[in-house]
Amino acid sequence: MCGIVGYIGNKEAYPILIKGLKRLEYRGYDSAGVALMNGGLRLYKKKGKVSDLENEALKHDVSGSMGIGHTRWATHGAPNDENAHPHYSDSENLVIIHNGIIENYATLKEGLMKRGIKFHSQTDTEVLGNLIDHIRTQENLSLEESVRLALNEVVGAYAIVVMSKDEPNKLIAAKKGSPMVIGLGKDEFFIASDATPIVEHTKEVIYMEDEQFAVLERGKTPVIRTIRNKEITPFIQQLEMELETLEKGGYEHFMLKEIYEQPRSIFDSLRGRLDPETGRISMAGLIEYEHALINANRIVIIACGTSWHASLVGEYLIEEFARIPVEVEYASEFRYRNPVISEGDIVIAVSQSGETADTLAAIELAKSKGAIIFGICNVVGSSIARASHAGAYTHAGPEIGVASTKAFTAQVTVLSLIALFLANKKGTIQGSEYFRLINELYDLPKKVEKALENEEAVKQIASVYQHANNCLYLGRGFNFPVALEGALKLKEISYIHAEGYPAAEMKHGPIALIDEEMPVIVIAPRKGHYDKIVSNIQEVKARGGKIIAVVTEGDEIVKSMADHVLEVPETEDAFSPILTTIPLQFLAYHIAVMRGCNVDQPRNLAKSVTVE
Ligand code: AGP
Numbered sequence: 001m002c003g004i005v006g007y008i009g010n011k012e013a014y015p016i017l018i019k020g021l022k023r024l025e026y027r028g029y030d031s032a033g034v035a036l037m038n039g040g041l042r043l044y045k046k047k048g049k050v051s052d053l054e055n056e057a058l059k060h061d062v063s064g065s066m067g068i069g070h071t072r073w074a075t076h077g078a079p080n081d082e083n084a085h086p087h088y089s090d091s092e093n094l095v096i097i098h099n100g101i102i103e104n105y106a107t108l109k110e111g112l113m114k115r116g117i118k119f120h121s122q123t124d125t126e127v128l129g130n131l132i133d134h135i136r137t138q139e140n141l142s143l144e145e146s147v148r149l150a151l152n153e154v155v156g157a158y159a160i161v162v163m164s165k166d167e168p169n170k171l172i173a174a175k176k177g178s179p180m181v182i183g184l185g186k187d188e189f190f191i192a193s194d195a196t197p198i199v200e201h202t203k204e205v206i207y208m209e210d211e212q213f214a215v216l217e218r219g220k221t222p223v224i225r226t227i228r229n230k231e232i233t234p235f236i237q238q239l240e241m242e243l244e245t246l247e248k249g250g251y252e253h254f255m256l257k258e259i260y261e262q263p264r265s266i267f268d269s270l271r272g273r274l275d276p277e278t279g280r281i282s283m284a285g286l287i288e289y290e291h292a293l294i295n296a297n298r299i300v301i302i303a304c305g306t307s308w309h310a311s312l313v314g315e316y317l318i319e320e321f322a323r324i325p326v327e328v329e330y331a332s333e334f335r336y337r338n339p340v341i342s343e344g345d346i347v348i349a350v351s352q353s354g355e356t357a358d359t360l361a362a363i364e365l366a367k368s369k370g371a372i373i374f375g376i377c378n379v380v381g382s383s384i385a386r387a388s389h390a391g392a393y394t395h396a397g398p399e400i401g402v403a404s405t406k407a408f409t410a411q412v413t414v415l416s417l418i419a420l421f422l423a424n425k426k427g428t429i430q431g432s433e434y435f436r437l438i439n440e441l442y443d444l445p446k447k448v449e450k451a452l453e454n455e456e457a458v459k460q461i462a463s464v465y466q467h468a469n470n471c472l473y474l475g476r477g478f479n480f481p482v483a484l485e486g487a488l489k490l491k492e493i494s495y496i497h498a499e500g501y502p503a504a505e506m507k508h509g510p511i512a513l514i515d516e517e518m519p520v521i522v523i524a525p526r527k528g529h530y531d532k533i534v535s536n537i538q539e540v541k542a543r544g545g546k547i548i549a550v551v552t553e554g555d556e557i558v559k560s561m562a563d564h565v566l567e568v569p570e571t572e573d574a575f576s577p578i579l580t581t582i583p584l585q586f587l588a589y590h591i592a593v594m595r596g597c598n599v600d601q602p603r604n605l606a607k608s609v610t611v612e
Contacts, residue, residue, distance in 0.1 A: 002085070002099040002610075003071040004180070005197050006161040008171050008216055009188020013037075013067035014057070016190075020197030021050045021069045025601065030079030031072045035086040035095040038064030041165045043095055045070075045084035066171065066218075068161045068191075070097035073606045077122030087126040089133035090117045094143075094164040096129035099193055100157035100178040101611050108153065128154065132162060144215045144223075147172045151213070151227045157357070157611070159208075161191050174213035174227070178610050179355050179383055182206040182214055182222065184236065189216040194379065195239050196398060203239040207381040240380060241398060253599045255401030255493070259585050260452060263445040265396035265406040266578065269413040273392075276442040279435055281421040285374060285390030289346075292372050294425050296346040298325040300371075302334050302362045303350040304609065306404040306488060307411060311350045312481035313577045314415035320574060321429055321437075322422035331362035332612070343370030350415075351375070352399055352407035353608035354382020361612070363387050376414050378407050392418075401600045402607045403493050405585045408485060409448070409578045416441055416575060440572050444579075447569040451582040454566055458583050461548055461564045462590035465519045468496055472510065473584070474503040475523040476533050482523050482577045486584030493592040493602045503536040514545040521587070522562070523580045526552035527573035537561050548587075550580045 003024025033045025157177030183190030375388030475483035
């Protein structure tokens with residue numbers, strides 16, 4: 001949820017930290033701060049965005065070749081200057097930044113206060129900083145040993161970076177349950193919550209594991225140990241991410257860029273995995289657990305938000321194609337309700353960021369009950385990817401906009417591959433039907449290109465409904481999850497209340513909502529339950545509702561009834577969510593822009609919810 005950065009080397013730290021924080025601002029942004037080491041510690045922090053911090057810091061001395069920075073999404077204490085990170089210890093000899101939650105901070109704080117230590121904020125982070133400093137001064141220990149001992153007293157999740165003016169040539173970084181990457185430059189080290197602040201400086205990275213800490217000392221090679229004091233040989237990886245993928249590429253917002261990247265991201269999700277000639281589907285994780293998957297009595301899919309909507313499409317796909325029972329669970333519910341999971345059950349975890357705390361916790365619970373975890377993530381080396389027994393990356397490229405778009409269609413693409421792989425292995429789909437589906441899936445990127453040509457038409461409709469207070473989204477079958485997803489897109493970036501519903505549910509209550517003020521978006525592709533959805537449109541029209549219908553191109557029937565139609569190319573009913581979601585992404589985007597909302601960083605939200 002928060003973003004952390006650190007630098008130690010031979011360049012000025014401040015510009016590197018600020019630019020790094022701007023790359024992480026999508027993770028959380030109610031306040032930001034930096035601390036610099038240069039013959040002493042200097043600390044600047046401010047409520048608001050990184051640019052507000054910059055305006056403050058530049059009034060002061062920001063020199064120094066070592067420093068740490070932080071963007072905050074509040075978990076303890078309101079967003080204000082005092083609660084912003086970094087935090088000084090009471091002695092002001094040490095500063096700390098932190099992403100995560102210290103569950104037992106109140107007990108630790110009570111003990112420290114009894115020893116006369118004073119606090120200046122409501123945060124759990126300040127408690128951890130004072131605990132480290134207290135151990136260091138009381139036991140006269142090195143900074144890294146003090147961090148190690150303090151973390152053995154901590155219950156909770158953390159990604160911290162600590163520095164002390166008594167040891168001005170080293171940064172100590174440690175993580176558990178929150179992400180952290182270390183970049184290895186030439187005589188310089190970078191620390192960050194993910195690789196985006198690092199990639200322009202170096203491609204050599206170390207993904208820290210839970211309960212590890214790193215000592216990054218000027219002129220020395222990094223030392224990594226566990227908090228149980230076991231030395232670790234660092235596994236150095238090469239970053240695949242390119243810098244230009246992080247820029248907006250000429251688009252006004254990252255979200256619009258990512259909507260247009262979908263032909264490419266879907267192609268990349270399929271690349272090397274699907275051969276339309278032979279019909280062969282190959283994903284390492286699938287092959288490794290082929291027997292368990294094919295013989296699974298049921299599959300449970302756990303996820304949050306948009307990933308949960310993609311998972312719901314996955315349920316329909318796997319049951320339709322492979323005839324294996326599937327249940328989709330909100331990870332946040334699953335982790336607390338003592339679910340029935342047996343040894344060998346298959347649990348698929350779907351997550352764009354690979355860092356969602358609820359999903360990670362649900363995985364650990366399922367693992368403890370003997371389940372096999374198959375992770376579908378977008379971020380290579382992310383915590384969920386590393387916590388899974390096997391998996392498949394969506395390869396959609398970095399998704400910066402808080403509202404997930406290309407990740408959703410990439411997740412549905414990967415779930416389609418899994419469903420077809422299982423169907424073919426189980427013999428529930430074979431021969432010409434199998435090859436028809438395989439080739440249709442393979443051709444989808446071209447059809448997505450065509451669906452993207454509709455942006456102008458959607459923009460016209462957005463201008464009509466930009467002042468709506470409520471919206472209903474209706475879909476059936478494979479497009480019921482698309483109704484949920486379309487509603488989430490609209491509410492999370494335009495702040496208009498929107499609800500997704502199975503279209504047939506209207507008569508069980510929601511139809512009472514219909515009047516001239518209620519735009520109803522109906523996903524009505526030609527395939528599937530077309531006649532039924534046409535009836536639903538007529539029910540809404542009969543009560544004065546305004547209909548925006550997503551239809552298969554050339555559809556004249558719905559066109560004659562709806563107030564507005566948005567056309568998408570024809571495809572298999574099972575694959576239609578990948579196309580029908582696109583006009584809904586555009587609709588949410590343009591309404592949000594017209595309402596002057598911050599599309600890439602909507603209020604109250606963060607790109608990766610790494611706390612519960
Ligand atoms: C989707 O637009 C939202 N940003 C949010 O619902 C997101 O899908 C959810 O937090 C899950 O994130 P994940 O896919 O990274 O686990």
